[in-house]
Amino acid sequence: MAEQAGEAGQAAAQPVIEMMAEWGRVYLRITDVWTVRALAIGAFYLANRYLTMRAVRRAVERRDPDNPDQPADPQVGLEAEVDSLLVPVIFYSQLGYQYFTSILNGPFLKACLQAELAKVGYEAPIDVSAEKWELPNLSEGGAGPLMGMMRVQDWLAELQISEKALQLPYGHSRQQAINHVIDIVLQHGETDPMYKHLASIYFALGLTIWETTRQPAPALSAYASALMHKSDHLPTMYLTAVCSLDVSVPQAIRQFHHYIHTAPTDHQWVPYAHYLLVTLYGQQDPSVHRDRILHHYNMAQQADRNRLPVFNPVPGWITDPARRVYEQVMTQPYK
Template identity: 50%
Template sequence: MAEQGREEAEQPQPVQPPAVQPPAVELELQLPREWGRVVLRIYNEHLAAGVGVAAGFGIGIAAFYFGNLDLALPAIRRAIERRDPDNPDQPADPQVGEGVREGSLLVPVIFYSQLGYQYFTSILNGPFLKACLQAELAKVGYEAPIDVTVEKWELPNLPEGGAGLMGMMGEERVLGWLAELPEKVSLLSTAAGDSGIPEDVSSVAGVYTVASQEDVGEEEEAGPSQAGLPQQPPAQATPTAQQAELQEGPLKGRRARLLQHKDSPTAQTRLKAYSCLEKGAAMVTTGGYQEGVEHLLEGIMLMEHVTPDVVNLILYGQSWLHLDRAKLHQLTSTQLQANPDSTPCLLIQALQLSDGHIRQQAINHVIDIVLQHGETDPMYKHLAYIYCALGLTIWQTTRQPASALSACASALMHKSDHLLTLYYTAWCSMDVSVPQAIRQFQHYIHTAPTDHPAVPGAHYRLVTLYGQQDPSVHRDRILHHYNMAQQADRNRLPVFPSVLSGLTDAARRVYEQVMEQTHT
């Protein structure tokens, strides 16, 4: 028996078959399940209306897509898709699906989670998706204006047309992604901030001014919507100090205050702004209507003012241009009767409207016409400013950062170092997370000249934001930004007042707390 058992043990054992790999179909089933989808329609409004090539709009988007599939499909994916950097092996969510069809251009977009759906609806409802698609397609050779709409939703247990972003699960995560959009489109590297759990700082937003307001007799202390940030100096020559001193005009006193700072880029830009405003005012009162309006707008843009209170003050204030409101309105209305698509007249009317949905619609209308006209439109080069004005109007109207950040991202697609947009991006980010706001304020500071009026306030804000985290951990950063804020405030140009006391007091309390901990 023992020998028999030994013989059986010595018998060759059958070879175990290798583990069977699941077929490709089963591997696909291991990917995340589809949560929902939408059919996105990308089309050319003018071509659809029969305007066509005669108006210079070229071939339709569908013809371009199917004739240049290897270029057009990646461009559309770059605009729509989002990948999780922490899970690079997972598919994009949302993801552009297979089976793009003609009929304009019908693009299936797949969601693998409700978060992907929320992200997509956010960029769809704001201006970012359309602007990003336009920019990505232009990179691969298609520059005709496009429009975007939804053809069909396929969503679980949601009404046709989808649900809004606010109030749905994952809102904070989606807002964090939206706050990152300006970094995605900006060509400048964002200074690295601290990581951490997103924190709601809505109680901070609206308490202090966004930027120092120009020191003028009629102006009240500016709230967060009344920022004035001069842009970097334009390429064209600016008035010399002697010319500025001799030139007559309603803003001569302001020009005189900047003469000793003529080497400052910020002062040069402000002098250029004053010159444009005075030239525009003279032209609209002597018959040069549209060109005069363009000069007025350029002056307002160089001063980086976007809110109705400040725009109206510059145009009609006694210590400013002191134009006749009724006459200017009549002139622009007459011009629009002759040319309903005059974007300078449409824009200067829109900027004077009070914050609200009507102003938002008016600015959106200007953007649509500018994009239809393309680079031939006189306002095309100012799209960054117009998108920024739209973003701030959205925020002032809704107090919801999602669409406002989308508009800011669109602005930075046209000018990645647009300083007012960079600052408002940081401002809106305070309602998303402290770390995100820190990164955006640092980005603004590293981009702006040191004598920009919002630089002192940005340093003070960083002090308070670091203070909302662990002050003992961020002691060196708090001390650095507090000292830089005081230095920048001392070196400000004479046309800018000191930072408002509410912000400086809050920063000083954080600074004193850190100093007390240092000496204990």
């Protein structure tokens, strides 16, 4: 009975291939790096059909964020051939084809497939290739992934979207994937619909570098590129100040002030910036910066009290050092 219920749940979760005119298709071959004839991935598929196909769909398919009820384009077909793993990828438009070729010709697709398969229990290294292209005659001539490349749609409008919608891998593979997207957009220039989101993409790159390497210089370089495209991109301004802490305290102080003066008072990191400024001024001569310390501590508390309900309180590792500086200043006689 439990097995039947599980099968019923899997059947209900299977995507419905809607009746739309097929523009073209290709077959995606997923093979094991070390296994002869890639039998391991085929055997895993036979034992875990639903999980395997769901992993492939999460890595390959794209849905229009403005029309979420429309079928994915490209869309992974329901059937798969087992030798290695041969999966049909269906295009309903030239745009779907261009999206697929753009992720196929870089590290993005392989990294995403590897990450998604690992989530369902298959962790062996894989290779990815495409074959059996079935495409209409395009004006550009030729066939396969050499045509119509590099039309990446609204993937990385914000880091949150990139993580949830694209399921980007972490670490170095994620950094490579974001760099690949940037290269694509810059090749197209302002005609690419993603060009207006380059600040957010560079922000995602800088955050990935910082989280992966803890090296401020390359992260600050990515943030500088983000601010070139949008000078008031608030997340970038704040993290520029944070990264600057490991480079120059005076520079970090300037960057925090710049962020505070630009951001609305209810922005998420305004109280953080005020508290950190208190701590930074306290690391210098508290008696010289007494007025600044009192000002920023009071502004931090006010901003924290007035924070929007969706934001968490500022954590203790930020507030406690600032509070100690404030208490130290308050116990000293005013000159």
